[in-house]
Amino acid sequence: xxxxxxxxxxxxxxxxxxxxxxxxxxxxxxxxxxxxxxxxxxxxxxxxxxxxxxxxxxxxxxxxxxxxxxxxxxxxxxxxxxxxxxxxxxxxxxxxxxxxxxxxxxxxxxxxxx
Amino acid sequence: xxxxxxxxxxxxxxxxxxxxxxxxxxxxxxxxxxxxxxxxxxxxxxxxxxxxxxxxxxxxxxxxxxxxxxxxxxxxxxxxxxxxxxxxxxxxxxxxxxxxxxxxxxxxxx
Numbered sequence: 207x208x209x210x211x212x213x214x215x216x217x218x219x220x221x222x223x224x225x226x227x228x229x230x231x232x233x234x235x236x237x238x239x240x241x242x243x244x245x246x247x248x249x250x251x252x253x254x255x256x257x258x259x260x261x262x263x264x265x266x267x268x269x270x271x272x273x274x275x276x277x278x279x280x281x282x283x284x285x286x287x288x289x290x291x292x293x294x295x296x297x298x299x300x301x302x303x304x305x306x307x308x309x310x311x312x313x314x315x316x317x318x319x320x
Numbered sequence: 321x322x323x324x325x326x327x328x329x330x331x332x333x334x335x336x337x338x339x340x341x342x343x344x345x346x347x348x349x350x351x352x353x354x355x356x357x358x359x360x361x362x363x364x365x366x367x368x369x370x371x372x373x374x375x376x377x378x379x380x381x382x383x384x385x386x387x388x389x390x391x392x393x394x395x396x397x398x399x400x401x402x403x404x405x406x407x408x409x410x411x412x413x414x415x416x417x418x419x420x421x422x423x424x425x426x427x428x429x430x
Contacts (some may be wrong), residue, residue, distance in 0.1 A: 239417075246328070248407070248422030249364075264417070296363060309409075309418055311363035
């Protein structure tokens with residue numbers, strides 16, 4: 207069974223705290239993604255990575271950074287959490303380049319920033 | 321203009337009904353199209369790909385209209401278990417990214 211695992215399902219943090227969200231996939235996929243999902247706004251891409259140590263900004267990268275030191279692991283970092291970063295965060299992975307290939311999602315991490 | 325647009329619904333239909341959703345995309349270079357399903361408080365999962373010739377999977381039929389730049393999903397004989405949010409996904413040629421619609425919420429009523 208293919209799997210994308212996110213480290214935390216639910217987190218509660220305070221404004222200004224540093225937050226790490228980790229994602230691991232066991233499918234040897236080249237591409238990994240971080241999205242946030244908010245009611246009425248759908249999924250918005252924060253960052254994606256197409257190879258180890260490679261990253262590209264998505265639509266809403268401000269306030270976030272990422273790290274991909276190993277192929278299977280893609281981490282999302284909030285350097286200083288703010289209340290407007292309260293959201294559901296979804297990690298996903300996909301095989302290779304090109305237009306085919308299913309996107310596999312983790313179960314999501316629901317972050318609340320107080 | 322958004323890359324991908326969907327009617328958010330909600331669509332409330334009785335069991336056994338046929339329901340159809342449309343999704344429009346703005347970039348004519350879009351190459352690949354998919355429907356994903358997302359249950360409440362769960363992650364999205366692939367429902368079906370959309371091929372140029374149209375394709376069917378049981379009660380589900382997906383179609384692509386390149387001239388008008390939209391894709392559709394038809395669900396026949398709706399079941400209670402079809403209640404979910406349906407996300408339209410588009411991949412643009414050369415782009416290593418997928419563009420999601422905001423989703424259409426379907427509730428099938430007993």
